[in-house]
Amino acid sequence: MKIENIELYKSITIETKEIFFDEKKEILFLGRSNAGKSSLLNILFNKKNFVKTSSKPGSTRTVNLFTVNNKFYFTDLPGYWFAKLWIIARDKIDALISWYVEERKPNIKKAFIIIDSKLWAQKRDLDMYLYLKNLNIPLVIINNKVDKLSKNEALKSIDSAYQIFFWEKILNFSTITKEWFKEFEAIIDESFKK
Ligand SMILES: Nc1nc2c(ncn2[C@@H]2O[C@H](COP(=O)(O)OP(=O)(O)OP(=O)(O)O)[C@@H](O)[C@H]2O)c(=O)[nH]1
Numbered sequence: 314m315k316i317e318n319i320e321l322y323k324s325i326t327i328e329t330k331e332i333f334f335d336e337k338k339e340i341l342f343l344g345r346s347n348a349g350k351s352s353l354l355n356i357l358f359n360k361k362n363f364v365k366t367s368s369k370p371g372s373t374r375t376v377n378l379f380t381v382n383n384k385f386y387f388t389d390l391p392g393y394w395f396a397k398l399w400i401i402a403r404d405k406i407d408a409l410i411s412w413y414v415e416e417r418k419p420n421i422k423k424a425f426i427i428i429d430s431k432l433w434a435q436k437r438d439l440d441m442y443l444y445l446k447n448l449n450i451p452l453v454i455i456n457n458k459v460d461k462l463s464k465n466e467a468l469k470s471i472d473s474a475y476q477i478f479f480w481e482k483i484l485n486f487s488t489i490t491k492e493w494f495k496e497f498e499a500i501i502d503e504s505f506k507k
């Protein structure tokens with residue numbers, strides 16, 4: 314898909330009264346804080362700082378929907394585990410994520426779980442994986458930041474991810490080198506065909 318038009322459609326918080334009812338097909342970008350969700354969207358949109366990113370975890374605190382080509386939603390979600398947040402704030406973010414996912418479930422054609430390959434998959438990632446699986450949401454794991462690893466470490470990291478996520482579809486990725494970008498785009502195209 315050639316991305317020609319991108320607009321920030323809306324930002325949703327736990328205080329938002331109602332999630333709209335709209336038939337557009339949607340893909341989600343989920344992951345622990347700092348894994349690279351917002352960076353990945355910038356790469357796809359081919360823009361430098363359109364989606365706010367930060368080296369400090371916790372930069373995305375709302376669910377941000379971007380309309381792509383007036384036809385699809387690409388949705389950036391807050392990180393589901395940000396240890397430095399107060400427990401109440403953390404619970405609020407987790408509640409926002411699950412409320413959003415469950416409301417929009419019929420329209421979600423793919424959820425990308427982005428993990429930081431250097432930190433390996435953690436229990437929270439597995440919890441999210443099992444949660445989405447239970448909801449029957451199609452998903453792909455993105456093993457991001459492999460530019461930080463040697464070739465050998467990258468192989469080990471994806472191997473361990475396969476074992477943790479029950480041989481689910483996993484793609485190595487780096488938003489810096491953009492290696493595997495073609496494969497990533499192909500997954501997106503295929504998601505919207507359904
Ligand atoms: N080395 C490397 N750094 C990356 C990569 N992708 C993202 N980063 C960096 O990781 C940091 C976090 O990226 P974000 O895209 O803001 O992460 P996020 O998952 O949206 O984080 P939250 O909004 O806090 O949940 C930034 O400093 C990025 O530049 C990558 O592939 N390789």
Ligand SMILES: [Mg+2]
Pocket residue numbers: 350351352365366372373389390391
């Ligand atoms: Mg973000």
